[in-house]
Amino acid sequence: MTRRSIVIIGGGVAGSLLALQLTRLPGGPWPLDVTVVEPRPRLGPGTAYGTNRPEWLLNVRSAGLSALPDAPMHFADWLQRRGLADCPHGFCSRQTYGRYIESLLEPALAAPAPNGVRLQWLNTRAVAAQPLLGPGPTLRVQLADGTFLAAHTVVLALGNYPPALPVRPATAYAHHPRFHANPWQPDALRSIGADESVLLIGTGLTALDALVALRADGHRGPLLAVSRHGQWPAPHSPAPVTPYPNYYATHVAGLRTVGEVLRVVRQQMAKGEAEGYNWRAVLDALRPDLGRIWATWPEAEQRRFLRHLGTRWGNARHRNPPQNAAVLDDLLSSGRLQVHHGRVRYIEPRGDAQLAVRLSRHYVSTELTADHVVLCTGPQLDYAQLTDPLVESLRAAGLLVPDSLHLGIVTDAEGALLNAAGAASDCLYTLGPSLRPLWYESTAVPELRQQAANLAGVLARQHAPGVALPGSVQLAP
Numbered sequence: 001m002t003r004r005s006i007v008i009i010g011g012g013v014a015g016s017l018l019a020l021q022l023t024r025l026p027g028g029p030w031p032l033d034v035t036v037v038e039p040r041p042r043l044g045p046g047t048a049y050g051t052n053r054p055e056w057l058l059n060v061r062s063a064g065l066s067a068l069p070d071a072p073m074h075f076a077d078w079l080q081r082r083g084l085a086d087c088p089h090g091f092c093s094r095q096t097y098g099r100y101i102e103s104l105l106e107p108a109l110a111a112p113a114p115n116g117v118r119l120q121w122l123n124t125r126a127v128a129a130q131p132l133l134g135p136g137p138t139l140r141v142q143l144a145d146g147t148f149l150a151a152h153t154v155v156l157a158l159g160n161y162p163p164a165l166p167v168r169p170a171t172a173y174a175h176h177p178r179f180h181a182n183p184w185q186p187d188a189l190r191s192i193g194a195d196e197s198v199l200l201i202g203t204g205l206t207a208l209d210a211l212v213a214l215r216a217d218g219h220r221g222p223l224l225a226v227s228r229h230g231q232w233p234a235p236h237s238p239a240p241v242t243p244y245p246n247y248y249a250t251h252v253a254g255l256r257t258v259g260e261v262l263r264v265v266r267q268q269m270a271k272g273e274a275e276g277y278n279w280r281a282v283l284d285a286l287r288p289d290l291g292r293i294w295a296t297w298p299e300a301e302q303r304r305f306l307r308h309l310g311t312r313w314g315n316a317r318h319r320n321p322p323q324n325a326a327v328l329d330d331l332l333s334s335g336r337l338q339v340h341h342g343r344v345r346y347i348e349p350r351g352d353a354q355l356a357v358r359l360s361r362h363y364v365s366t367e368l369t370a371d372h373v374v375l376c377t378g379p380q381l382d383y384a385q386l387t388d389p390l391v392e393s394l395r396a397a398g399l400l401v402p403d404s405l406h407l408g409i410v411t412d413a414e415g416a417l418l419n420a421a422g423a424a425s426d427c428l429y430t431l432g433p434s435l436r437p438l439w440y441e442s443t444a445v446p447e448l449r450q451q452a453a454n455l456a457g458v459l460a461r462q463h464a465p466g467v468a469l470p471g472s473v474q475l476a477p
């Protein structure tokens with residue numbers, strides 16, 4: 001059988017887990033050549049886990065972070081084997097998780113996988129992709145060094161882009177040496193002096209990371225944080241909670257308004273708490289069905305959810321390790337950290353050493369100044385605004401369509417991109433955070449590992465329909 005070529009653009013967790021699942025396909029031999037294009041110095045860790053800061057922790061306990069949906073204790077066992085099991089409260093460093101993901105691909109990079117799949121990593125960036133005419137490969141991917149790859153399928157696993165600038169058009173502030181636009185960059189924040197003042201834009205998990213990093217660097221200066229709601233992520237409970245056994249997603253899935261869903265969730269929370277369950281467990285019981293619930297809502301309801309509940313939902317759902325919560329409590333109770341509510345209206349340099357940030361709330365405007373401003377508003381996922389040349393090339397060709405809620409890319413239920421005419425591609429797929437229009441929750445490892453397994457099944461069936469699967473083994477739907 002002729003070999004087929006799959007190119008995965010982006011080798012963070014999502015792209016790497018897809019490659020891993022392809023090398024684990026049962027049966028075979030599978031005539032697949034898989035190439036991952038990733039410009040970072042390591043394949044696997046990506047934006048979240050490629051950090052050089054050991055103080056940045058996972059926001060999920062290790063027991064929930066296996067890379068493999070069919071082996072729930074895989075990460076916990078990996079830690080155990082390396083004598084790393086002692087993560088306080090069960091929350092390990094993101095660095096450690098990065099090493100785990102990286103280690104998973106090492107065998108298949110060294111030699112063809114037992115199922116016949118061959119894997120290679122190209123340490124460069126993709127800058128464009130165009131359709132090819134005629135028989136054979138259907139897409140041509142242009143790399144930053146000017147060379148090309150021919151592919152039967154291209155998967156976009158582009159992940160998390162740095163935060164969007166809060167004031168546009170970006171004026172002088174965006175290039176000011178004391179404006180930190182990408183807090184995830186290696187050594188970001190290290191230039192901040194111990195006694196200098198710092199203003200954080202955002203009060204989510206990234207702002208908490210910044211506070212933890214500043215503390216680790218010995219920072220003692222004043223801290224300000226600004227956001228529209230001034231709310232922080234809820235802390236995880238110090239010990240794992242008992243899972244809530246009541247399956248109530250079926251009551252929720254048929255409801256077509258946010259208000260109705262909210263009512264059922266609140267009722268279940270009251271019931272669960274009366275029975276002695278933690279509210280977190282009641283909320284987590286919905287997790288496997290969140291995508292189905294989101295997809296039931298018409299666009300107007302999805303928009304309403306984002307406007308009125310998105311931040312509160314995110315803060316309750318994506319929680320903060322107890323260690324980080326303790327740092328936050330300490331900074332707030334000591335008065336070192338002041339929180340201001342409002343929308344950022346402008347940012348202006350005040351000479352070389354300071355920046356001014358103007359906020360407005362209920363027609364009241366406030367100006368704050370600080371020695372450093374750190375942008376902590378979370379990943380940019382508005383594909384209409386992204387200036388990545390690859391995304392621009394696909395957008396311009398009508399092959400990639402940003403969704404109207406600015407969450408990601410328009411696709412069908414398998415992750416195939418819909419083109420400008422609404423037709424599903426048979427050669428261009430995506431997974432990871434770009435699938436938020438489909439699932440809304442499409443960011444954390446538990447969602448990504450399942451997407452990777454599902455997409456590997458789709459691609460195997462597409463490229464090798466005649467290859468036998470052993471006995472009763474079924475590929476993921």
Ligand SMILES: Cc1cc2nc3c(=O)[nH]c(=O)nc-3n(C[C@H](O)[C@H](O)[C@H](O)COP(=O)(O)OP(=O)(O)OC[C@H]3O[C@@H](n4cnc5c(N)ncnc54)[C@H](O)[C@@H]3O)c2cc1C
Nearest residue numbers: 010012013014046047048058059126158159160432444445
């Ligand atoms: C700071 C942070 C912390 C997080 N912490 C947790 C956590 O504790 N627990 C949890 O469950 N989830 C966490 N998440 C969420 C989740 O795990 C991440 O969203 C996940 O890592 C996403 O993986 P990804 O591969 O889709 O994206 P990324 O990790 O962003 O990887 C995408 C990769 O694509 C590459 N790329 C982009 N454009 C191109 C191009 N043109 N050519 C080639 N390569 C390209 C980039 O270099 C990048 O490495 C966190 C997310 C962030 C941002």
